Amino acid sequence: MNLAALLRRAGQAYGDMPAVALGPRTVLDYAGLARRSAVLAGGLRDRLGLAPGARVALVMTNHPAYVEILYACWWAGLAAVPVNAKLHEKEVRYILESSGAETVFATPKLADALGRVAEGLPASSRVIDVDSADYEKLLTGEPAPMAEVAPDDLAWLFFTSGTTGRPKGAMLTHRVLQAMTLSYFADVDSIRPGEAILHAAPMSHGSGLYIAPHVAGAATQIIPESGGFEPEEIFDLLPGYPGTAMFAAPTMVKRLMEHPAAASADTRNLKTVVYGGGPMYVADLKRAIDTFGQVFVQIYGQGESPMTITCLPRWDHQNTAHPRYEARLASVGRPHAVVEVMIADEDDRPLPPGETGEVLVRGDSVMPGYWQAPEATAETLRGGWLHTGDVGALDADGYLTLMDRSKDVIISGGTNIYPREVEEVLLRHPGVAEVSVVGKPHPEWGEEVAAFVVARPDAAPAAEAQALDELCLGEIARFKRPRHWYFVDALPKNNYGKVLKTELRKRLQAEGEGAA
Incomplete structure (x- = not known):
């Protein structure tokens, strides 16, 4: 019909x-x-x-x-x-x-x-x-x-x-x-x-x-x-x-x-x-x-x-x-x-x-x-x-509890933001060697976008934040761009070289608990 x-x-x-x-x-x-x-x-x-x-x-x-x-x-x-x-x-x-x-x-x-x-x-x-x-x-x-x-x-x-x-x-x-x-x-x-x-x-x-x-x-x-x-x-x-x-x-x-x-x-x-x-x-x-x-x-x-x-x-x-x-x-x-x-x-x-x-x-x-x-x-x-x-998991009565909305997705204000979409934009910058984007807990919006950036040896990390922000504003919706920047020497990885985003999220959670 x-x-x-x-x-x-x-x-x-x-x-x-x-x-x-x-x-x-x-x-x-x-x-x-x-x-x-x-x-x-x-x-x-x-x-x-x-x-x-x-x-x-x-x-x-x-x-x-x-x-x-x-x-x-x-x-x-x-x-x-x-x-x-x-x-x-x-x-x-x-x-x-x-x-x-x-x-x-x-x-x-x-x-x-x-x-x-x-x-x-x-x-x-x-x-x-x-x-x-x-x-x-x-x-x-x-x-x-x-x-x-x-x-x-x-x-x-x-x-x-x-x-x-x-x-x-x-x-x-x-x-x-x-x-x-x-x-x-x-x-x-x-x-x-x-x-x-x-x-x-x-x-x-x-x-x-x-x-x-x-x-x-x-x-x-x-x-x-x-x-x-x-x-x-x-x-x-x-x-x-x-x-x-x-x-x-x-x-x-x-x-x-x-x-x-x-x-x-x-x-x-x-x-x-x-x-x-x-x-x-x-x-x-x-x-x-x-x-x-x-x-x-x-x-x-x-x-x-x-x-x-x-x-x-x-x-x-x-x-x-x-x-x-x-x-x-x-x-x-x-x-x-x-x-x-x-x-x-x-x-x-x-x-x-x-x-x-x-x-x-x-x-x-x-x-x-x-x-x-x-x-x-x-x-x-x-x-x-x-x-x-x-x-997630279903209980004996058929109720579903989500353990993680997804492994990577960031949900800010009810809107899905997919990290790889942001990461691909950031990696276009010549000063970025590696990047990983995760969600940082926020009391009102649920999560905000946080970017962990490994700079190339000849780049000045902290000075690049504004340039990276402007790059995002030119390529993706404003609400998807990172609100928090972390310039690190290396990203945590497993034996296969996969970035451990769970470790990055734990760091952000610990940071929030410390601030509290």
Whole structure:
């Protein structure tokens, strides 16, 4: 079934219900959203000449047009390529080139920069400002008929950084996103018409995936006027929207509860906070429950299995009398209803409860592979299981506890930063002989990027920090660059010459404990 059928269904049954809001103001009801998406689908197919399966990129900050563009792509039988608006121009260019996107929708401040990025791309590529007359022209005409799609047709090309240093495109099909949508209702939360989801996290990934279940439930998609996460703005919006849910990284939850307005804010309409994207410490979670009540649900997922590996439901947060209550709060919950989860050893053999190994997943919500990357697909999906790269253990009750989010990944503010991507940039500097990048614990962001650098004999180590920082700013997104520099004589290595990042992390942990 075409994902857009869920919007058509909501438009027919709940046409007068609010569908999209900008701050406190309703922009579209469900009848209007369904019609605009259908008309825009016709514009994409007929005016722009996009054939079924063509890729359409969304290089946008959170914006009301995000929802109608996503559904117009699906209505027309096209694939959406949402792109993180915080990425560096070179990273955006790589994604556009790799995906072969023929049309790029951009919010105004990004449209000008994309003019430079698009130079040299195929002539068929075009950049359209969503606040321009060109965009409005696409919304003139009659609604297009909905395209017939196969369950395994591409719907969302989810680019996620990888340990190879280049982003990989996880192919999320209509089947994958349908399974994710149904799993939300089965495992995470119920949604009634007239309730809402507040998009304070980026719609290009975390929060945007929850557009689908909330359209299926005819809930209002609230886009903050700031376009992002501003605690005071969130507190101001909540009284106007009963039954509000939001997706938040743990660092966002912490900033909300520590904001001065939290003590007096009216949060009675806050129904659900789905948190994920990084570890939530039990002490912080308990404080959040004390501040906002029993509104929390945890999810663990990856771009390759979007939001659908495990879930710690509201009941487990409420069940304080359970003898393993704190252990369950420290876990990431039980497998979603649409997947199987297995802990495996180095030979992919299943391990018994309590044993630590790699987290493997299979089910309809798992991607069929990476875009144009057969070798990476074969390695990641070997044996029919998604190999997450994360290390964890299942207890006898089926609750998964992650020992390490992954061996290398740094999670800062809920965003994944892959060290090799940063290391490859730093190694371009002529003064760098070796480098290793790891995460340094941070009380608010979870982790910050730290770089251990071995300088070449003729280089002046400490004097190079500014040059290395400028190199990063010219090549990768600002949030990925190291915030801490350590110039060392040598990196710790094992007998095979592999850098022991665990030793570097221990040094940073000891440094933090000493400071404390």
